Amino acid sequence: MKLSQSFTKTTKTTPADEVSRSAKFLLRAGYIYKEMAGVYDYLPLGMRTLDKIIQIIREEMNSIGGEELRMTSLQPKAVWEASGRWDDDVMDVWFKTKLNAGGELGLAPTHEEPLTRLMKSYISSYKDLPRYVYQFQTKFRNELRAKSGIMRTREFMMKDLYSFSTDREQHLDFYERCAQTYLKIFDRLGIGDSTFRTFASGGSFSKFSDEFQTLCDAGEDIIYLDREKKIAVNEEVYNDETLKQLGLEADKLEKCKAAEVGNIFTLGYKYTDALDLCYNDEDGKRQKVFMGSYGIGPSRVMGVIAEKLSDDKGLVWPEEIAPYKYYLVGIGETGEQKAAELYAKSPENIIWDDRKTARTGEKFADADLMGIPYRVVVSEKTLADDKVEIKNRRTGETKLLTLNEFISKLS
Amino acid sequence: MKLSQSFTKTTKTTPADEVSRSAKFLLRAGYIYKEMAGVYDYLPLGMRTLDKIIQIIREEMNSIGGEELRMTSLQPKAVWEASGRWDDDVMDVWFKTKLNAGGELGLAPTHEEPLTRLMKSYISSYKDLPRYVYQFQTKFRNELRAKSGIMRTREFMMKDLYSFSTDREQHLDFYERCAQTYLKIFDRLGIGDSTFRTFASGGSFSKFSDEFQTLCDAGEDIIYLDREKKIAVNEEVYNDETLKQLGLEADKLEKCKAAEVGNIFTLGYKYTDALDLCYNDEDGKRQKVFMGSYGIGPSRVMGVIAEKLSDDKGLVWPEEIAPYKYYLVGIGETGEQKAAELYAKSPENIIWDDRKTARTGEKFADADLMGIPYRVVVSEKTLADDKVEIKNRRTGETKLLTLNEFISKLS
Structure with missing residues (x-):
């Protein structure tokens, strides 16, 4: 990308209405544009970063056998x-609308019901x-308050996978494989070191659910972390019974803010009960399908990474997701x-200023x-030795490489 | 893709409420799933086809210098x-909704206004x-009637590019380049032979706009086509004055249905007037920016191709966009x-049944x-000569190739 031909520009002005530093930097660097509170466009740099996150996921x-739709x-x-769940009192983040041809419609904040029906x-x-069926899809959630830039928005990109299994045992096998795959993701x-599997509240069919929490001062959650065992407990289920069940000791846990x-x-x-999704077992007996759901919000992850890895000069992207x-x-x-x-050799990898x-x-x-990740300078001075100067954005380390x-x- | 591990299945049942043959085949073959009238999910095969169309565009x-956002x-x-254009009487395809925090919102059916502001x-x-700024983005249009499967829907994928130029001359240069690029697309x-640049009604700033119309019996438009000159006139502007201006002769024109x-x-x-998008010219004088818009609906194109190239046995995809x-x-x-x-050598290219x-x-x-596009059969008989049998879906031609x-x- 040649900067002279790119429509976005950086700006020195910090938007007055943004609290989070990730949002400030993403706006100033020309990654996103704010349509309104909690609603952001992805400009070319932001879109490339988001798409790289999506591709990894x-x-x-x-x-692990996911089929994309x-x-x-x-x-x-x-x-x-x-x-x-149509009822606004049951699910309070609906955006509802009306069909000109008659009838009410909703904008899906999640997809359990329609996928179960499908x-x-x-x-x-x-x-x-x-x-195992999944999608990358734009979700709409009518949040009362939107803050923290792209970490919590009203329109965002979500990866939602749903598993359909014969029974709990078949379900748990995939559940565990997916948990391990999340850690790999x-x-x-680039946030593996500071992201922990975290026990959180479950539902009718399991005592706990699993969250993946990244240590981050701007996060909205409090977790209790056992660094040695690399697991954590969300504040919402933090009690003696939970600790005992998980074999954790209160005095070995660190209280942290996390996203x-x-x-x-x-x-x-x-959902298979509500929508009657059944299968015939080996004996021809009708059984209900057992489900699980597995979410990662790529746009939220992008916000958390921007928040966590930035410094006072701006953003710091891990190499795999840098635009x-x-x-x-x-x-x-x-x-x-x-x-x-040099630019002509690899325009896909280089911003040429x-x-x-x-x-x-x-x-x-x-x-x-x-x-x-890397700033590359060529000047008469570096070229005298047939070299370029490379500076690592994260470490600040500078070295000379031959052309x-x-x-x-x-x- | 191994069919044994794929969740979709073909069906022999033709959906009673679908009129168009493309919709019938796409549903039966497991490319799409109908959520409701005019609203379709893309299943793995459909998503792959759609994404290949998107990638070509x-x-x-x-x-031609487009920057994607x-x-x-x-x-x-x-x-x-x-x-x-907020007024429903001016733009009648709005889906409107309400913010829990207060205030009305709309679901963009197009993006001139927000992009001009941006x-x-x-x-x-x-x-x-x-x-030149463009996107692939899900558009919502509150159509009173939805028919023809994915050819006209209420939620669909759109490529919309907008050009921003100093004046009409700079604008027309790009406009013409884009028209040529559309023909290439x-x-x-795979529908180049039957797709024609078509003069249609313009607006305040030009007498005509240019449509690209594909000959298709299920199309909603009537065009008058000069096959030799490879241009057409939309019925809406078909009159003596238009013909004279374009140098066309009525008796050389063919009346056709097209999509x-x-x-x-x-x-x-x-829009630059309405939203005050200006620039300073070389003399420092403030001038309005001159705009153009350039649309292709990849999901609609997919429907038209399915409609046009299918036969009585089902769909027939051109190689470049086949899943x-x-x-x-x-x-x-x-x-x-x-x-x-054989499958293991190239799972990305093969459906293995x-x-x-x-x-x-x-x-x-x-x-x-x-x-x-190609059905490949391996059997004891073909293997006796170290061969496979390949059948071309479009022509029906069968030949033997060595392994x-x-x-x-x-x-």
Whole structure:
């Protein structure tokens, strides 16, 4: 990407109505644009980052047998009435609307009901189970208060997977595999060290659910963490009985603020009962399907990473999800010429700051603000030794590489 | 994809409430699922097809300088009031909703207003122009009647690009480049031969707009086509004056039914006036930005292709957008074993019909229904000569290839 041809610009002005530092930096660096409170557009840099997060999650979901589909936001009333969740008192985050042709519709804040209904067309025998179906889909939630930038919004990207199993045993096998895969995902996203599987409140079909909580001062949750065992307990279920059951000792636990980046939940028969999703077992007996749900919000994760890994100069992206890997600046005429050559070798990996209007200091500040992992400088001075200077955004470490060494990194 | 592990199934039952043959086949083959009238989920096969269409359009938009972003559906009232389009009498396809925190919101059926407002943050000088910004984004339109399956729906995928130029001349340069690129896109999508640039009604800033119309009996438009010149006139502007202006002769024109698959439009100052999007010209004088819009609905295009290219056995996808290229069937134990080996070489390109429960005839019927370009059969008989049998879905032509010839096609 050539900055001179990119429509977004960085800005020094911090939006007055944003509290969270991630939102401030994402807005200032041109990753997002605010339509209204809790509703943000993704500009080219933000979209690339979000899509890289999505792709990592997709690869991991596919690796455990997930099948991807894409459901609609518009939802007819009847399928939600079956479970009792059409009622605003039961589910208070609905956006409802009206059809010109007559009738009420809702904008799906989640998809248990419609997917359970859909699966009735495809599940009839134990041979059709288990099935793991997921999507990346825009969810709408009518939050009373929206804050923390893209960490909690009214319209956001969600990965929601639902499992359909013959019974609890078949369910738990996948549940555990998915929990392990979630840890792998957060590793790949660069927040593995500070993300912990956390026991939280369950439901009718299991005492606990599992949350994945990332230590973060701007988080909305309080967790009690056993660093050695790498597990935590959400404040909501923190009591003597829980600790005893989990074999944890109160004095070994650390009380921390954290942000939820994923959750997995045993749904049991809640929705298959309501919508009558059954299968015939090996003896031809009709049985209810046993369900689970598995969520990660890629846009929320992007916010948490921006919040957690940024410093006073701006964003700091892990390499796997940075919109581009290198931020290239040519200094002087010779430097500019060489920069053009280097850029042409790998435009997909490089932001080339080819702006005539910006001074070098401004370019360096923007490289820091955007959080691109490596800033690469070519100038008459570096070229005298046939080299480029590379600075690591996270560590601040600077080193010289020969042109050939750098070029070999680009391919 | 292994069919034994895929959750969708084909069905012989034709949905009673669907009129269009594309919808019938897409439903029967497991590409889409109907949530309600005019609202369809994309199942794995449908999603893959849709994503391939999207990727072709994306590549071509990037090739003419498009920058991709992703805007929101939720829209505050004020920005649409500025243009007068908040009013349901002016724009009758709104879905409106209410914010729990107070206030009315709309679900964007198009994005001229919010994008024009967004660009106010980034355009201030003639040096910031031209800019071409686009997205693939879910649009909501409260259609009174929804019919023709995914050809006209209430929730659909749209590619909308908007151009921002200094003046009409700069605008027209891009407008024409985009028109040529649209023709290239429809070529790549496999409907180039039957898709024609069509003069349609314009607006305050140009006499005509350009539609791209695909000849199709299920289409909703009537066009008058000059096959030799490869241009057409929409019925809505078909009159002596138009013909004269375009140098067309009535008796050389063919009256045809067609489906609109794209349109480009000169917006002029309509939205930049309403929202005050200006730039300073080279003399420092404040000028209004000149706009254009350029739409293609990938989900609609998918419906038109399904409608147009299907036959009495089912769907027929062009190779570039088929969800998979090969439909592999092993016959007998040796055939099954070899099929497993071939599948493992390229699971991304192959649907392997490894179902134990289906007879060969059923597998062949499903291959036809799904419209996969090549059906590949391996059996003891073909393997006796070290060969596979390949049947072309479109032409029905069958030929034998050696295993090595087929394997070389997979990589």
